[in-house]
Amino acid sequence: MDFDFNNIFVKDLNWSFAAEIVFRTLIMFAVILVFLRLSGKKGIRQLSIFEVAIIIGLGSAAGDPMSNEENAIVPALLVFATILLFYRFVTWMATKSERFESILEGDPIYVIEDGMFVLIETNEQTYAKDEFFSEMRQQNIEHLGQVQTALLETNGNVSFFYFEDSQVKSGLPILPKVYLTKSSSINEPGQYACTTCGHVEHISASTHSCKRCKEKEWVKAIKTLRRT
Numbered sequence: 001m002d003f004d005f006n007n008i009f010v011k012d013l014n015w016s017f018a019a020e021i022v023f024r025t026l027i028m029f030a031v032i033l034v035f036l037r038l039s040g041k042k043g044i045r046q047l048s049i050f051e052v053a054i055i056i057g058l059g060s061a062a063g064d065p066m067s068n069e070e071n072a073i074v075p076a077l078l079v080f081a082t083i084l085l086f087y088r089f090v091t092w093m094a095t096k097s098e099r100f101e102s103i104l105e106g107d108p109i110y111v112i113e114d115g116m117f118v119l120i121e122t123n124e125q126t127y128a129k130d131e132f133f134s135e136m137r138q139q140n141i142e143h144l145g146q147v148q149t150a151l152l153e154t155n156g157n158v159s160f161f162y163f164e165d166s167q168v169k170s171g172l173p174i175l176p177k178v179y180l181t182k183s184s185s186i187n188e189p190g191q192y193a194c195t196t197c198g199h200v201e202h203i204s205a206s207t208h209s210c211k212r213c214k215e216k217e218w219v220k221a222i223k224t225l226r227r228t
Contacts, residue, residue, distance in 0.1 A: 108153050110151055195215070
């Protein structure tokens with residue numbers, strides 16, 4: 001297959017417009033930076049779903065004037081000003097009404113309580129277990145029994161509250177090599193954690209259903225202290 005590299009890389013580019021593209025891009029990029037500064041946010045991890053939607057809208061408004069000579073910059077600036085005013089109005093409304101803020105940004109979700117996963121309906125679950133385990137490992141958490149409470153915040157961050165060392169319980173291990181030894185068959189009696197909900201039981205039978213969630217997959221529980 002022959003490729004027309006001129007068509008792929010250049011096509012109908014008017015070279016006299018190239019310098020203008022650079023100038024337009026610098027202007028629109030500066031406008032985006034100013035907008036983010038005026039929004040009061042320090043970093044992307046602080047953005048809520050509403051604010052991410054705002055940024056996506058800005059990308060569309062900023063992109064066209066950068067490379068399309070038929071799109072002027074002033075109309076794009078008008079779009080930016082409108083979005084900024086709308087953003088300021090919505091955030092002001094959120095400070096006045098907790099209900100409005102809840103509708104706009106949602107509420108924190110309890111993920112772990114008392115060393116076990118909170119049982120959530122499948123259609124309400126907003127996180128993947130592998131991703132959540134990764135978040136936990138980054139906080140030096142080795143098993144669920146070290147965690148008293150974990151909340152998924154509205155901006156996507158996870159807040160952890162830990163048991164004191166003297167209160168740490170046996171829990172579901174989350175290190176990959178240990179977790180992947182999970183099985184529905186129990187070879188020897190001991191403390192086992194349900195891989196679905198984290199409930200820990202003493203099991204001696206070869207197969208056993210979790211008393212809490214009724215699932216049948218287990219892994220040997222551990223009770224190590226959190227290393228900080």
